[in-house]
Amino acid sequence: MAVQLTHGPGTWFAERFVSETGSEVTVELSLRGRGTGSPHRSPGGPVVAGGDDASPVTLSTLRARLREPLGDRRLVMVVDGDRISPVRASEPGGVTGLCSRSTPEQGRVPAHRAGDPVRAGIPEHGRVPRYYAVKTELLALVRALGEGAALPAERELAERFGVSRVTLRQAVSELVLEGRLQRRHGSGTYVAPPKLVQPLSLMSYTEGMRRQGVTPGHTAITVEELPADDGLAVDLRIEPGAPVVHLERVLLAGAERIGLESTYLSRQRFPTLVEEFDPADSLYACLQRRFGVTLGEARERLETVLATPREAMLIGTNPAMPMLLLHRVAYDVEGRPVERVRSLFRGDRFSFVARLRAEG
């Protein structure tokens, strides 16, 4: 399909993005500014950034419902001055009579909800992999169905969207990775509940989950003693090689495995920890009760990583699932290091919230 644009003086179009779904053609036009560097606003129309040549700005969307697919014929539109005219079904040197026009939607980037990707993530040129087009349609279906609803059968969805099952599966897989859908073994695919919300604070995992009305739990994987490596010795302010207790536990939200946490503490400072601590309980509660430790500060670093095969197995998820990884060193109220922690959370099930205040 070829699209030709003509326009009057005073407007340059940098990009013309066309997508075609059945007999519905969408054409989006981007205005390239003139290097003035100052944004301007067309009266009554959209706010338009002049910007520099590297800043195309989507100006308008036209939709035309055609009586038949375009095939390899050309759709020609004429643009006058700053405003875009309705689609015109005649043009120099082209095919005519293709369009029965709907009212063009002028001067507006498609509305989007703040917080969602702009343009539903579809580039201005409109070309996306087929699976991604299916993903955006699935996402609309997910919203319409609501939490807990079963997704229709794969075959039915593939037919509905007119794609192969391989393409459908790729779209479903991304929505699973992002936590919008959940696969239940031997049962099907369901609309996932919202992500859990853990405060970035000195609050323990146990306390953070309880405040959301979720029952926290831990499954111990490793309880061992290791000599401190150089980095750990610096963090815990102990000698390199001094004994460190390493607790590795799967984090549970109800019955669901949602993370894996490794905690390192000085054995000299907490000599009876292994005997006194039940790994199924809250470590912070034990440190407070048995060792009189009150936390005063923590330094955290948060990044995203892919799950290793071992982590994926222990948490019960796919390898290479994007995870949120939190590194923490916590100090008591006297400023002495208490623990170093590596907490891995399922990216599809977890988010962090923080309330930040001005310093001083």
Place this chain on the structure above:
Amino acid sequence: MAVQLTHGPGTWFAERFVSETGSEVTVELSLRGRGTGSPHRSPGGPVVAGGDDASPVTLSTLRARLREPLGDRRLVMVVDGDRISPVRASEPGGVTGLCSRSTPEQGRVPAHRAGDPVRAGIPEHGRVPRYYAVKTELLALVRALGEGAALPAERELAERFGVSRVTLRQAVSELVLEGRLQRRHGSGTYVAPPKLVQPLSLMSYTEGMRRQGVTPGHTAITVEELPADDGLAVDLRIEPGAPVVHLERVLLAGAERIGLESTYLSRQRFPTLVEEFDPADSLYACLQRRFGVTLGEARERLETVLATPREAMLIGTNPAMPMLLLHRVAYDVEGRPVERVRSLFRGDRFSFVARLRAEG
């Protein structure tokens, strides 16, 4: 290969993980506790958590070097009481004479650096996809080479590790996604610099980058006016449908595109913003200077998502790259909402740090 364990009364083994590399067999045994809920420690041996039945704990690793690969014959080990005996080459009803034993390495999970995945991410059963084994070797190479070094040619590496180029490429791809390697177009693959570190604070992106000695910048993509949807109206405390300015900008660190940010502000509150604000500059500096706004608090939510095709194109990365997504509503010192922001950061280039203090 089959492995059979027998043991005396008083110890239950929950898991037996076996890996075989050529003639080297590693067997790891997990002890299932007896539901006493109290951890115990075998004298002189490893720290062992009793825990409940849901808490397998890795107890010991035995290594046996065999004279020939096991094939489908059975290796049988006998475990006495609480301690694991050396591999014994005789057993009831099994094949004998297979093992010439090395000294068993008892009571220790392989050492690992705090902050890195335990066991380098390799499950206790030792079975990992070929590409993952290559990935762990590549990671060691990356550390040895150091930042900025060029990775040897693909063909050379594939030969060195004895894998196909397809397998090698999968390992390299994951390290690229995780920000350990960087592909430079037409040049090769290099050891990536450490991730940038952005404070989770009221500090602007501009200020956060400057403190790391990085020159921040912005490229304007969209400057437009939208009617507030219901969610945005609540967040900004305006009427639904009231005009909102949406600024969409690519975030730059030096010349590198590392994020994409959409900011929404009330047009009624900031009527001359579009005229006065140069999108290449810091928005916070403009709000302070031109509108006298001092920020007092922000509420943030952080999660991981996959880049959409449009975002990947604007940021110049791969679609489906894991990203860090930060939602923010910022308030001035009088508690009035100033902006709602959606900031997307490349997961391979970005991390967040926070310093948390006890409440009150």
